[in-house]
Amino acid sequence: MSLTDREYLAINQARAMLQESGVWSLEDDLSCLVDRFIERADKGRALEEFMLAVQERCNRIPLGHIVGTVDFDDMPLEVGSGVFIPRPHSRVIHKWIESSAELRPGSKVLDLCAGSGAIGLAIARRRPDLNVTCVEFDPIAVQYLKRNIDRLSCKGVQASCLQADIRDDQALAHFTHQIDLIVANPPYVPQAQELLPEWGEHHPQASVYSGADGLELIRQIISLADQILVRDGWLVMEHGEDQAEAVRELFRRNDLTDIQTVIDKNESDASGSSVMTIGRKPQ
Numbered sequence: 001m002s003l004t005d006r007e008y009l010a011i012n013q014a015r016a017m018l019q020e021s022g023v024w025s026l027e028d029d030l031s032c033l034v035d036r037f038i039e040r041a042d043k044g045r046a047l048e049e050f051m052l053a054v055q056e057r058c059n060r061i062p063l064g065h066i067v068g069t070v071d072f073d074d075m076p077l078e079v080g081s082g083v084f085i086p087r088p089h090s091r092v093i094h095k096w097i098e099s100s101a102e103l104r105p106g107s108k109v110l111d112l113c114a115g116s117g118a119i120g121l122a123i124a125r126r127r128p129d130l131n132v133t134c135v136e137f138d139p140i141a142v143q144y145l146k147r148n149i150d151r152l153s154c155k156g157v158q159a160s161c162l163q164a165d166i167r168d169d170q171a172l173a174h175f176t177h178q179i180d181l182i183v184a185n186p187p188y189v190p191q192a193q194e195l196l197p198e199w200g201e202h203h204p205q206a207s208v209y210s211g212a213d214g215l216e217l218i219r220q221i222i223s224l225a226d227q228i229l230v231r232d233g234w235l236v237m238e239h240g241e242d243q244a245e246a247v248r249e250l251f252r253r254n255d256l257t258d259i260q261t262v263i264d265k266n267e268s269d270a271s272g273s274s275v276m277t278i279g280r281k282p283q
């Protein structure tokens, strides 16, 4: 693309502003903002809108909340204020499913704490023979989830949405001993932990924090797994790197077997490591 002098200057100014603000993925963010606001936008307003967006990013508004979309596992997902922005960290789950999970056609999969639907929809795209349900309780997140399910259904990706609070014992009772695989990226940050402003200030609290030790929802999901998994069914859950031992202990106490934690440094970044623990309900 050939840039005018003004655009060139604005981009350089934006680069300096982003650097000053402490954003860690400067060039990626800048190129996304240039693409969104300079290459495609109405030229009359382009620079003004570009600089407003850069200013928002400097105020540490998450990039996805500014541009309204995020690419996850080759899928364009709609996102915005009030919903968790999916992170590449979650691809560790899809890699495991492709390499190790023994899932017969028709197997039932639940994505618990689904947010915009990133994990469940990516499974549905990679494995159209599975039956995927995404479970989320927050009304704003559910709007994005439904929107993404509808949008991707045009591309042959099929999943359903269930609005439910996973702390409610009855909400998932109809799945008792029905589910072959539970995947989850639940909130897992301890309440007192300081986070980068993108998560600490600009994400809904309930999408990030989970009680004093960060394990409240994780305990709930492990206990749910006992109720809803079939024999030999899998539980695959993301969590923080320093929670790995505690999570494995919770898996053991709930009689899960074949327990292992996977850390994928290729999918980790400045916002944290890509970590998941896998367990299996015994025969």
Ligand SMILES: C[S@@+](CC[C@H](N)C(=O)[O-])C[C@H]1O[C@@H](n2cnc3c(N)ncnc32)[C@H](O)[C@@H]1O
Pocket (backbone or CB within 6 Å): 084, 085, 086, 087, 090, 112, 113, 114, 115, 116, 117, 118, 119, 135, 136, 137, 138, 141, 164, 165, 166, 167, 184, 185, 186, 187, 188, 206, 207, 208, 217
């Ligand atoms: C860390 S975000 C992950 C979202 C999505 N899985 C992803 O990776 O992009 C956690 C999600 O859990 C949802 N959540 C929190 N508590 C919940 C509950 N009790 N029942 C259902 N969903 C819950 C939040 O609203 C948020 O969307």
